Amino acid sequence: MSQDSANTVDFSGLDMELDEYFNVEDMETQQQQPQMQKQQQLWTPEQKTLIDEHRVFYQKMGVVINEIEENGPTGKTPKLPKRPKQQLNKIYGRKKVRDEHMDSHQLHDYLRENFADINHAILRETFSNDLFTKVSNEQEILERLHSGLKQLKRQEAQTLLIYIVFGNFLILAKKWVEDEKKEGRINQSWAAWLKEKTGYSDDHARKLRRFAAVLFGYQQFFQVGLPLSFILAKLNDISAMLQVPEYNTFWKQPVVFVPTIQLQLSQEPEPQQPALVTPPQVQDTAPTHVDASTEDTSTKKNYQRSKGGRSVRNK
DSSP states (O other): OOHHHHHOOOOHHHHHHHHHHHHHHHHHHHHHHHHHHHHHTTSOHHHHHHHHHHHHHHHHHHHHHHHHHHHOTTSOOOOOOOOOSSOGGGGSSSOOGGGSOOOHHHHHHHHHHTBOOTTSOOOGGGGSSGGGSOOOSHHHHHHHHHHHHHHHHHHHHHHHHHHHHHHHHHHHHHHHHHHHHHTTSOOSOHHHHHHHHHOOOHHHHHHHHHHHHHHTTOGGGGGBOSOHHHHHHTHHHHHHHTTSHHHHHHHTSOOOOOOHHHHGGGOOOOOOOOOOOOOOOOOOOOOOOOOTTTOOHHHHHHEEEOTTSOEEEOO
């Protein structure tokens, strides 16, 4: 064997081990690729866009938070980044009803199915006793659920009524202030004037004006017992629905209101709470007041009215 041959190292065994290793690694990679591709394919383009929007938002928010910390409590407040319109949890699970697409016919039917009986009173007493602090059996649970949901739907319908009517008034008031400003009699913007005079923010007032701009004049909406968040999310669809002559006619029908003082009389009986057994109480010895014109003479002699307002016997 030559010296060169003696100094030559045989790497054939190592090469075989490396080839085997990389072959195994390639096989594992090939097996993982479909799974990785499958995971990536779970997100729709819309979901991926929403994820990216939130990633950018929180990155910017992190920078702002660092800036706030560096500036100290007396430093200038930096401008906050604009939050994405949709919440991140929208990428999970089934769409909420308010997010589902409805054509005009479906929306019309859904709104009608959720009418509340606005000519019945909203009883605060329903929730002020012990009926909703305990459960015992299925029948009682269902009774409480139906009772509570009735009250809730009436409350939602009443709130929507106020939003629509008061929102329309805000539209009129805003126009008046803007006209007065043009004439030089007011030197404030509508938002500044509203805040100074009432303490009310135009951010919320704007929401009420949106309700009124679409729904004012359509009194049947006064009966809709759905959350305001749903109505607000569907305003554009509702506006399109009202362009259909048949639906426009229906929703413009007037609603007959029972006077508030008569609402309690029209309230159906609520589930009664079981009567409680109470210990006997000591009876007050003071007699019931009797009209002087019919009071017996002997009674007058036996009782007189004391300064404290109680009847006491004559000694």
